[in-house]
Amino acid sequence: MILEGKGLVVKYPGASAPALAGVDLGLGAGELVAVVGPNGGGKSTLLRALLGTVALDAGTALVTGRPVGQVPRAELARIIGAVPQREEPAFALRVEEFAHLGRYAHLGPFAPPTAEDHARVKDALTRADVWGLRTRTIDTLSGGEWQRVRVARALAQAPQALVFDEPTAALDVRHAMELLELTRALVGEGLGALVVTHELNLAARFADRIVLLAAGQVVAAGRPAEVLTDATLRRVFDWPVAVAEWGPGIPQVTPLRPSDR
C-alpha cells in the first residue's frame, strides 16, 4: 500500500460533528481510486488526513507503511504528487518555473536543476499537454490550462502515487477526459491515483474502485457498479437518480427531475 488510512477521525475545532468519523482507505500501486460524495462529506479532509496536513484525533495514516507524521515532507513529496483543490500563488511564475517547483524535493537548498530535472519537467509538461505554454506566466492561463499545469507539476515530482482533489472541476468535457485518460495511462504504468471528484459518471468510467463518503463515513466502497446504485445514491445525495448500465460493469447516473418520477 502506498497510502493507507485506518480508522481516521478528524474533528475541526468548534464543529459539532467530526469531519471524518472512522474512515478506512487504501491506495496501492496500479490502481485508480475515486472518492465521491456530497459536499461537506469529508472528501478533502480525507486527503489532508492521509497526507498529514490536518491533525488526526484518532486512527493512523500510513505512507508506504510509515505514519505520515514521521515522514519528512521532502520525502513525502517524492512519494506522493498532490494537487489540492485550491491554490492561489502570490507571484506570477512562468509555467516552466512553476513545474520545476515539483523538483524541489529532489534538490538540495542550492543545487541547480540537473539534466534529469529538466527532462522530467519537459516530460511532465508534454504529457499534460502544456509544453506549448511553458513561457507563459501562470496568471494568464485559462482555468483548464491552470489545472493541467498543476497536474504537470505533480508529475514532475516523479511520485509513486498521485492525489487529486477535484481535478476536473474547471475543465470542459475534452480537457476533463484528457486529464483522466492521462491519469489512467499513468496508473497503467504502475502509479497509484486517488481522485476526489463530483463527477459520478467519470468516476464510473475511470476508477477501479469508488469510495462513497458522506457525513465523514464510508457509505459504500467497491467496484463502480457496486457503489453507484440508485438506492445508495438517492439516500446519500437526498435526490432521486436513475442508474443505467452504459457498458459492462459501468453504471451511468442521471439525476431525475420531479416530472421524471
Next chain:
Amino acid sequence: MKRLLAAGAVTLVVAAIGLSVGAVSLSVPEVLAALADPSAPGALIVRDLRLPRVLLGFLLGGTLAVSGASLQALLRNPLADPYLLGLSGGAGLGAVVAIAAHLPMAWGVPAAAFVGAVGAVGLVYHLGRTSSGRLDPRVLLLAGVVTSGFATAIMSALMVLSDAVELRNAFLWLLGGLGRASWQSLGLFLLWIPIPLVLLFTAARSLDLLALGEETASYLGTEVEQMKRRVIVSTALLTAAAVATAGMIGFVGLVVPHAVRRVMGPLHGRLLPFAFAIGGALLVAADAVARVVVRPIELPVGVVTALVGVPVFAILLRRESR
C-alpha cells in the same frame, strides 16, 4: 551573469557617489587618494565618516530589502514590509521611552528601540499562534497592525507630554538616518546580521513554495511551520537591528523586492541576492541625496526613500494593474 555585473556596477557607482558628496565635496580621485593614504587631504572625512556610512547604508538597505522580500512570500502579501509585524510601533515606543528617560542617544536609545521591536514581534508571534500551535499568517498580520497601533498610541502620548528638545530628538530618530554611522555601529551590525541572513538565503526555495500557499508548499516538500518560524524570527532580528542602528527607514523593504521581482522574476534564489544588492545601492544613493539636497542641513534618509519609493511604487502598481 550580465545582470550580476550590472548590479555590481550600480553598487560601485553608488558607493563612489556616497563617498564623494556631502558637506564637503570631493572628486573621485581625491576619494581614491584618501582611501589609499591616511594622510591625504579629506582622508579623515572619507575614512572615518563616509566609508563606514556608505558600508552601513549598503548593509542596512540590503537587509531591509531581503527581509521585505521574505515576508512578502511568507505572508503571500505583496504589501508586506519588514516593519509589518509590530516592529515599527515597538521600536518607536522603545526609542521614545529611552529619550524621555534621558538615556544616552549613542547606545541607550538604540538598545531600547531594539528591545521594543523584539518585544513587539514576540507579542505578535504569541497572538498569531492558533490553539494547535500553528502560526496563522492572517492573524499575524492583524496582530501586527493592532500591536503597532497600540504602541504608537502610547508613543504619541509620551511625545505630546515631553518637552520641545525631546520631541525633536524623538521625531528625528524615528525618521531614520545614517548620520550616527561609525565603524563601531557598522561592526555591531555586521556581527549581528550574518546568521539571520544565511537562514533566509538558504530558505529561498522554501519561500518559492510558501508563496503558493501552505497546503501546496507542504505537498511539495516544505516543513511549513518550521519554515514560518525561521522566516519570522530571522526577519524580526534583522529589522530590529536595522531600526536600532538607523531608525525607521521606510519603503526600501517594500519597493525594492517589487522592482527586482519585475526584472529577475519571483524565484527567491535570484530575487534575494539581487534585492540585497539593489536595496543596499538604493539606500546609499538616498543617503547621498539626503546629505546634499538642502546642504548643509541633512534630510532624514527615510524622507528621501519615501519621496523616491512612493512614486516608484505607484508606477509599478499602475503597470501591474494593466
